Amino acid sequence: MALFPDPFNTLLGLQTALDTFRTSGWLQSSPSGGGSYPPLNVFRKGDGFVLIAEVPGIARSDLDIQVKGRTIRLAGRKSVQYSEKASLHRRERLSGRFDRSITLPIEIDPDAVKAECHDGILALSLPRAEQDKPRSIKIG
Amino acid sequence: MPDEHEIAVREKQELAKKEEKTIPGRYYVPTADIFETEDALTVILEMPGVEKQHVDIALEEDTLRVEGQIDFSKYQGMEPVYTEYNIGHYARAFTLSGKIDRDGISAQLDDGVLTLTLPKAKESKPRRIAVN
Numbered sequence: 001m002a003l004f005p006d007p008f009n010t011l012l013g014l015q016t017a018l019d020t021f022r023t024s025g026w027l028q029s030s031p032s033g034g035g036s037y038p039p040l041n042v043f044r045k046g047d048g049f050v051l052i053a054e055v056p057g058i059a060r061s062d063l064d065i066q067v068k069g070r071t072i073r074l075a076g077r078k079s080v081q082y083s084e085k086a087s088l089h090r091r092e093r094l095s096g097r098f099d100r101s102i103t104l105p106i107e108i109d110p111d112a113v114k115a116e117c118h119d120g121i122l123a124l125s126l127p128r129a130e131q132d133k134p135r136s137i138k139i140g
Numbered sequence: 141m142p143d144e145h146e147i148a149v150r151e152k153q154e155l156a157k158k159e160e161k162t163i164p165g166r167y168y169v170p171t172a173d174i175f176e177t178e179d180a181l182t183v184i185l186e187m188p189g190v191e192k193q194h195v196d197i198a199l200e201e202d203t204l205r206v207e208g209q210i211d212f213s214k215y216q217g218m219e220p221v222y223t224e225y226n227i228g229h230y231a232r233a234f235t236l237s238g239k240i241d242r243d244g245i246s247a248q249l250d251d252g253v254l255t256l257t258l259p260k261a262k263e264s265k266p267r268r269i270a271v272n
Contacts, residue, residue, distance in 0.1 A: 036148075036149050037146070037147040037148065037149050038147075038149075039149055039224035039225040040222070040224050040225075041220060041222070041223045041224060041225060041227075042220070042221050042222040042223075043215070043218035043219060043220050043221060044218065044219045044220075044221050045217065045218045045219075049221070050218055054188040054189065054225065054252070055188065055251075055252075056186040056187070056188040056251060056252035056253050057186060057250075057251055057252065057253040058251070059251070078147060080173065082173075082175050083175075083177055085177055085178065086175040086176060086177045086182070087175060087176050087177075088173070088174070088175045089174040089175060089176060090172060090173060090174040090175075091173055092171040092172050092173060093171050093172075093173050093184065093186060094147050094148065094150065094171075095147070096145045096146055096147040097145075097146060097147070098146060098147045099146075117251075119188065119189055119190060119191055119249075119251065119252045120186070120187070120188030120189065120251045120252015120253065121188050121189045121252065
């Protein structure tokens with residue numbers, strides 16, 4: 001029995017462990033909203049937040065918005081269609097499905113969330129939940 | 141199904157200025173699709189946030205210029221806390237061939253997607269020649 005472990009064996013073991021970690025799908029985006037499309041901007045407005053995303057060409061019926069606690073999930077599908085006989089010269093617009101979620105530092109009142117979609121811009125107004133609002137305490 | 145893959149995020153590309161703009165603000169290149177059918181050339185541009193009255197389409201000689209202005213007043217009173225993309229106006233120019241029927245160009249804006257239909261001039265449409 002060797003007193004010290006074989007350095008090559010150790011290195012190989014580490015490499016194998018890293019490889020399994022990398023290929024296990026553990027880090028890959030899962031159906032539970034791990035994607036990064038669409039890009040979002042979050043603004044503070046009064047007590048709550050406003051979340052804005054660019055969703056050009058996505059039909060309202062293809063957008064699925066869910067709110068729970070502090071997390072918002074945006075899922076859907078974007079399709080880009082061409083007429084059948086067309087020959088493409090340039091293709092930059094992307095199509096496919098998307099599913100992402102974002103967690104905010106405040107709790108959201110899910111019943112008061114308003115979603116608007118105009119000109120390819122999705123705006124979600126996310127008011128802070130009543131029980132999450134800070135209470136001011138008077139000194140008696 | 142080719143539609144099933146997940147969309148990757150594409151970062152907005154800032155417009156390399158060839159000439160000075162008279163309106164302050166950043167300009168971005170809208171993503172575009174161009175395809176051709178027998179009768180027309182179609183240009184589709186994604187300009188999210190641009191309203192109909194703020195789209196400017198101009199045709200000078202052989203250059204078709206499309207500009208879309210963003211209404212920044214909508215963002216007033218809001219403090220950005222987390223940002224993933226930049227907001228700015230859109231501008232892009234295309235060089236047309238002479239085969240376009242200039243008077244027949246039409247444009248439509250739906251959900252931030254501008255569709256330009258450039259009908260082909262009659263003489264450049266393919267003609268079927270029957271063999272006797």
